[in-house]
Amino acid sequence: MKNMLKGLGAALCVALPLLAQAPADAATPAGAGAADQALVQRGAYLAQLGDCAACHTAPKGKPFAGGLPMNTPMGRIYVTNITPDAQTGIGGYTEADFARALREGVAKDGHNLYPAMPYPSYAKVNDDDVKALYAFFMHGVAPVQQANRESDIKWPLNMRWPLMFWNMAFLQKGAYRDKPGKDVAWNRGAYLVQGLGHCGSCHTPRGVAFQESALDESGSAFLSGALLDGWFASNLTGEHNSGLGRWSDEDLRTFLKSGANRHASAFGAMTSVINNSTQALSDQDIAAMSAYLKSLPPVGGNGAAAYTYDPQATKVSLDRPANDAGARVYTAYCMHCHGVDGRGFAPMLAPLAGNPNVLAKDASSLINVTLNGTGDLVINGVPSPYPMPGFAAVLDDKQIADVLSFVRTGWNNGAPAVGAAEVAKLRQSTQAGR
Template identity: 75%
Template structure:
């Protein structure tokens, strides 16, 4: 072995180009690692618009104060981050401060990215500077009106709500658990959507030490699912394999992806290694129950619903269900998982908030695209087919059916979300 190494060293000494080749290979490996980490962070979801150039920005994000637009993070020197040093890049990632000193809105999940290690920051910087094509595309100003568009108050927001510091492994936890915690809390920024926010738009908890962490919350007219161990509305009935399958494919025996999670599956989690997905699943399964609906553990009971479906004339919701829903989701409510989502016992059906159910009925779902192939049977939209009362009736029927026991939906709730999502009748 030593003689082989000496021979290689001698050859390289005689041929300086050998060192350049080895350096280039190392850089290429670092770019590949950075590209993988950008997938983990799902940078595409916010910084690439439909049919737009990769990472050129312009994606519209809604906030209580008005819409903001993601920025160009290509290495273009004039409109992107081409002039950023690695220190500038790290500061933007971890502190939400741009090169020119202005504060970024916390829609950029720097409260999560702050936990990213130096080596991962370095790989990401190398990728964005060397593996991404520069695009000249000016950034778009937000729609937030003065004085609410002033950025300086964000300095005080950061002082109160930004917990600085790279993730530190927890003692007493194994390698997989700590890896999963690092990915979930850091680059994966799962809490940005799945943790409820306070009055100042701050996440109510940033890790498992807070009881609100990953207990679900409203975001962009959807309800981001509860990821804690709650039996009814969380992952209490899911195995680690179930979670891994969902992250890899967007569906399992319990539920299917919708809303922003579709983008996560398409652009991020399906590209992750089995080891990383397994680590994330390990961490999620360790979280205690939180944010539940206060009911006894769900148990399947088809009998009352079966009676209603045999006499749909007596139930407005049953009439809509038998006409539009039953051929996919079944009379038993169990669907044909993972191709067609079950409704009986589905955590999103049992959830107190009906946001996601109304939205997915009005607007359907985007295609899950696995390895470039759209998955079959996406949820169609019914905004132009069913009126507000019909949607309220069928969702109330589903939420009561098969022992789901969730609250009814009103036509006013449907009408509001139809207006908010511009779902035309």
């Protein structure tokens, strides 16, 4: 995922390549002998589950050849080539080398990986799944000779050796172990969500050293929502307003398979997760993930009373748009898709009334998607017919603040208003380089 390094975490995580070689490994290198095709196919499924393509395949680039830029406050880093090319990829990695990189964030030559690679989550992947992933990347992926690009981060901030100490403090080694008293589906869901699914990498708040505040349900902050790269990754706990409390099990399974349901539609980085990962998962695994997520107790939210739909006050505002600047913008640009009643035309056009992203305390996602729109959801090869367009070139900061404040208070949503300064800040950070 596109994890941005911030504050003290940035200073710690952007540190010097450790050039000491890893211990010699006598295991057979990649490419020797025929691969078990069933194992390769299973590894391909697991790579989809882990959404490896989202980060390791650049736009218009070859699969898994890297090169995707990730912006940090200190400069850009570039994702690496993980094809089995012997010179520029991971073709020389043994299975032990691969497992160490995946689960401990240490490359074959001994240098530490940035925690933009979610190895604290992948640490929970069991040995059998590591073996299958290794088989896939060595025998199911075409080798691509494409040299890895050095980061744009300047010395001394490009040093990585302090990451050894970060790992000592925050990396919890050891594969996931089934929790006693929980059924098979719950444990499978926990393993997928916490491990290869690495949901916490985006949806769990970070501490001062950029560490996830919790790695499983034993921590109260786990999956309670987090700001990341200009988006607020949603609350995935049972919180009634901004979380999954009003979603049925079927609602959640539908969202993971299609990216949209009667409550909300995917946007931002979640679009890539739906396109490249969850839509391809088995019904059994989707059901397991849903069972686990729906078991999480409510955490976070904006402290408001449980949401109930009330269209009356908003209907009055829309009847007299000249008296409300936000209503005027909504009438001109939003109402045809999202409706006078705010209920949209789900699942094709997202509702705004009661939408968890609208009710969230942090309005970053609403501002970002209004400015920049979102990419197409592509389900079974078919793009969504009505993607959200961007309005950065059409509406100024005050107009966007006005309409989002109108939406956040409309239909009994009861969320805080949005200020023009918030819009200006996100406009500057998200429009840079476009």
